[in-house]
Amino acid sequence: MPALIKTGVSGTITWLGCVSDREADLASAERSRVFASFAGAADEDHGGLTRASCSRVVTQYPKGTEIRNTRQFSVVSAEELEAIADNMGIERLDPSWIGASVVISGLPDFTHVPPSSRLQFATGATLVVDMLNRPCHLPVAVIDRHLPGEGRKFKAAAKGLRGVTAWVEREGDLRVGDSVTLHVPEQRAWAGL
Secondary structure (H helix, E strand, C coil), rough: CCCCEEEEEEEEEEEECCCCCCCCCCCCCCCEEEEEEECCCCCCCCCEEEEECCHHHCCCCCCCCCEEECCCEEEEHHHHHHHHHHHHHHCCCCCCHHHHCEEEECCCCCHHHHCEEEEECCCEEEEEEEECCCCCCCCHHHHHHHCCCCCHHHHHHHCCCEEEEEEEEEEEECCCCEEEEEEEEECCCCCCC
C-alpha cells in the first residue's frame, strides 16, 4: 500500500526563478525552465546537497553546522501572493522580490500542505515539501526598491502565506505552464500538541 496519496488536486507552474547570489541580492531572476537536480537548480544560491544551518534550526544545531539541504526551493502559491499583496495594501507582490523559486496556482491552502508531501510535475520531476517557510525581514529592502516604504509590511502580511521549502526527490525539468499534482502522506494530524 502506498504511503503517499495522490490527491487529485493539481495546479500549474506560473513562474520560475533563481537567486544567483543572495549575498548580493535576494531577488530572483525569472526563468521559463529550471532543471531540478538532486542538488537543486545549478545556478541557484540555495542549491547544494548540504547547507550551513541557520537560525531556523538553531535548537537542533549550532549555526553554521553542515546539514542536509532541504531548502533547495522556495515554492509559493500565486493565490497566496495575491493575499499577501492585499494584506500589505499593494497592487501586486512580484515573486522575484521575495526570492521565490517556483510559483504554483491552483493548490488551495498551499502553505499548509503537510510536510513530506510531494509536488510531482508533468516531467516526473518531484519536490518533497520540507516545511512551511516562515516570512522574514530579508525581502524588505528588495520590496522597498520597487515600492518605497512598503517592505516593512511584508513579514506580518505574509504570516501563514509564505509557501514552503522543498528539496528534489526526482530530477527533471520544471517549466512554466506545466502541471503539478499534490501527493500527501497518509497519516492523521499529530495529537501531541
